[in-house]
Amino acid sequence: MKNIGIFYGSLTGNTESAAKQIQKELGADVAKIFDTASAKASDIEQFSNLIFASSTWNDGDMEEDFEDFLPEISSADLKGKKVAIFGCGDQDSYPDTFVDAIGEIYEAIKEKGCDIVGMVPTDGYDFEESKAVVDEKFVGLPLDEENQGNLTGDRIKTWVNQLKTEFD
Ligand SMILES: Cc1cc2nc3c(=O)[nH]c(=O)nc-3n(C[C@H](O)[C@H](O)[C@H](O)COP(=O)(O)O)c2cc1C
Numbered sequence: 735m736k737n738i739g740i741f742y743g744s745l746t747g748n749t750e751s752a753a754k755q756i757q758k759e760l761g762a763d764v765a766k767i768f769d770t771a772s773a774k775a776s777d778i779e780q781f782s783n784l785i786f787a788s789s790t791w792n793d794g795d796m797e798e799d800f801e802d803f804l805p806e807i808s809s810a811d812l813k814g815k816k817v818a819i820f821g822c823g824d825q826d827s828y829p830d831t832f833v834d835a836i837g838e839i840y841e842a843i844k845e846k847g848c849d850i851v852g853m854v855p856t857d858g859y860d861f862e863e864s865k866a867v868v869d870e871k872f873v874g875l876p877l878d879e880e881n882q883g884n885l886t887g888d889r890i891k892t893w894v895n896q897l898k899t900e901f902d
Pocket of ligand 1: 743744745746747748749750789790791792793794795797822823824825828831832833834879880
């Protein structure tokens with residue numbers, strides 16, 4: 735597998751902790767991790783495979799650092815890269831905007847010539863609406879520490895195995 739850059743935005747640490755678990759599963763020798771509070775477009779461009787991650791806040795918004803990082807993503811050349819997305823949310827308290835940030839990231843990059851991988855079935859989640867669902871699948875991995883924290887470890891392992899076949 736070619737090199738992987740994980741770029742996350744996290745307010746209370748849940749997405750950060752998941753990013754570290756994902757890095758560990760992929761192997762710290764191939765996967766490097768960046769907090770979007772300080773990362774730049776040039777950091778993005780050095781990787782063949784990318785993972786973008788943001789939690790969802792305020793009824794459907796991206797996490798603030800990730801939102802501020804969007805111009806860096808816009809200015810980066812993503813052509814030919816493989817990109818996967820994940821994020822933390824709370825399906826019980828926010829069933830109408832569950833992990834919307836995943837869907838917003840998807841919208842922001844889908845016309846940039848990259849290949850978006852890591853789609854996840856909606857089975858096992860209980861919510862009403864989500865911008866992260868496109869063609870009946872999540873366009874990235876939703877994690878829910880508030881209600882399904884016991885599933886996070888297995889969900890990450892399964893998703894990373896999928897990425898190992900879908901990344902370059
Ligand atoms: C005020 C507030 C608003 C939230 N809004 C949403 C939301 O719209 N959709 C969602 O899925 N989760 C929402 N959440 C849940 C967070 O996304 C969840 O706690 C997540 O694990 C935080 O991840 P982080 O620590 O990486 O920022 C909200 C939480 C709070 C406290």
